[in-house]
Amino acid sequence: MEIHQILPTISPCDAIGNEAFVIRDILRSWGYKSEIFAQNIHESITTANYLSEHKKRSSKDNILIYHFSIGSDVSKYVMEVPDRKILLYHNITPPHFFYNINDNLALILGKGREELKLLVDRIDVALGDSEYNCIELEEIGYTKTGVLPLIIDLSKYDKYNKGLIAKYDDGWTNILFVGRIAPNKKQEDIIKCFYYYKAINPRSRLYLVGGFNGCEVYYDQLQNLIKQLGLKDIHIIGMVDFADLISYYMLADVFLCMSEHEGFSVPLIESMHFGIPIIAYNSTAVPYTMSGAGILVNRKCYPEIAEMINLVVTDEKLRERIIAKQNTRLKDLSYERTMDLFKDQLNKVIHKW
């Protein structure tokens, strides 16, 4: 029996791609023949195979793991092959967020939702990489479901950019959000919160870290908003390398998330790891990822959120309590623990047949 993985696109610094490699290595260590197949492969990746090559390896005795996060022709292919199938659902952002910002993306996101519905009868087991995703799968109609936890190896977060730290370590209050510049992430709401907070604490700045590839229209809208509000000290940084990302986490005093759609949100876990108190809008997977830690926002009342940022920054006791609770949550998500769970679940699913 061979166990292969299939996905539309594989590129470096991509959470899904990384996970595919982790799964392949585990499967190989268990003695299975295991390869990754993708429709689009970034030129820097040499150990993945093009989708067309899978045909030769396809068999009803084999298992195919399909990483699903967007609509593509891969779904059609998966439906046709005789392999037993595991769907690994990484969530799909609802398309309406991207109307008039990236219609192509809206289109394929919409297609993805449709494909997910069509796949219900063709998939043997559907796994979500978070509890929230698992719930979505069940709502769509999948019956055999489970959670294959997301693996984050925080021990690798050790390089940082000294220059960046030196530049901004000046006693100012730094508010951070990490995530693609995308309309579902609601960076405009972060800016609106900052609009009030800046008035409370003029010695403060906002970092929005994350690529805006494909959402240039949204990026322009954010810049316009900043201009209209006459705000200073907002740094829309774009895509950064790993060391810079870590440096921004190290500089941050508060992590502010106003996102209205998250499948899991790794930056929340990263913030916990760097001891940054989190204020996050209570939506989609966010409460599951926070699991009782941090501060959840139920209403987007910008002055109140600004005051809460101020309290978290100035009230040492509150800050300590929030961080302590986050640290407790972090223990549940340790690399060893999640890896064990991950292997258990994978093992359980594979040996169901």
Add this chain to the structure above:
Amino acid sequence: MVGITFMNTFEINDEEVNVEEIMRKIRENISKRKEQGTYPPPLDEVNQQLISNQKMAIGEIKGQIADDLANLRINCDIQNNSYVISSHRPVVGKVLIKGREGVHGEVRRYVDPMIFKQITFNQNASNVLNNAAYRLSRIENEIGNFESKEANQPRFESKSLKLQLRETNARLLQVEKETDERLFDVEDRLHALKQQINDEIAVNRKMYEMAEQVRNDVNMLLSQLKNEIRAENEERMRSVILSMNDDIKKKAWLAKILDERNAHGLSQTEMLLQPPHQDTGVNYFVFEERFRGAREEIAQRQTSFLRYFEGCKNILDIGCGRGEFLETMHKHGIGARGVDLDETMVDYCRSKGLEVELEDAFDYMEKLEDSSLDGIFIDQVVEHLEPSYLVRLLKLCFQKMKYGFYLIAETVNPLSFSSFANFYIDLTHIKPVHPETLKFLLESTGFREVKPVFSSPLPETMRLQKLVTNEGVTYVERQQVEIYNRNIEMLNATLYGAQDYAMIGKK
């Protein structure tokens, strides 16, 4: 919370963090900053571009259809803005871009008019649909209003429905605003109320604890008191039973002796003729029972001496007899002891719990420290003494008394014929002592302010009676009656005067 729960803006799942307290602080800060003008102008006032909030509210339409209509408007423009011609290939990239641009230009020549027409169509279709939906919803609202008005209110024909709706909306907005403000106010009050209730609960708890403490204390004291009373009662009972036993024993003994004497045919007079010595003291007990009078009467008479012994602690009653004086003193909290030669008397006194010694008064006093007594009482004793003994006794009394305290010696009054006549009824009486004699003896011993006090007058029935004049008697007759009555008074004073007198002296 009392029945109502407000959804807070924030959620912190930590028992040690009081979110309500934090919300209160946040609201306080907001109103403080609003007052201080710290905040920038509200976001609504900043003419901001509607960015990703794609859904527009359309009239009164709510729910899924509102979302659909909004999306319809948003998606009217089918222009693909996100299409960019680029290439990451370093060498052939430029050529590729040129090629793509060529194709793109050619395609656009064909496609653009179609897109234009499509967009126009979309916009028209969207407008028509939106308009239709809006009108439909308005009609529905009007029908709804009409129906509810039909049902509940008189119709206002003069106002158009539209105007009413607008006014209602404005009012609703106003109400909403006021409700918000009031909710904040209510929330604050609830907080205060909660605090107050907590305080009251704490006070009540404290009071309850105090009441509980008091109850315990009272119970403890009660049981203590009960025990004490029981112990005291038992003690009293024991002493009463003891004294009753004693009394019964003595009375039995007395009865036995009297019976024996009666059996021996001795008359009462013969009984009294027995020489008075210690062994035959019983004579005197019987004698006193018969001739001296009831103890109660004597005790009553002796209370008139109380004022001389007020506050004293160490009085000696010489010849205390049945202890009437000692008992009276004890009753008034005055310390007094007695000495008597008669064993029966002494036993009797002791059975009553009185402090009495069986000894000769002279011998007894000699053993006392000088100036130690703060009072001496000698009742019906001096007439029993030899003059020389009396003189020595008085001297000794003076020696043993503290300065400034009183000696009282009571005896038979020989100035009254009736008492003098009865003097020798008591065979142990040696001689009556004239008041002047006793006064002299006291004074010569050293006592000061010596004075006699006469007591125990005979009842009127035992005295000579005066005449009473009626109305209508003549002057002479009245004069004679008065003379007669004066004579009677003089005779009464001589014959039937005070039975006893007490000589009082102060050291």
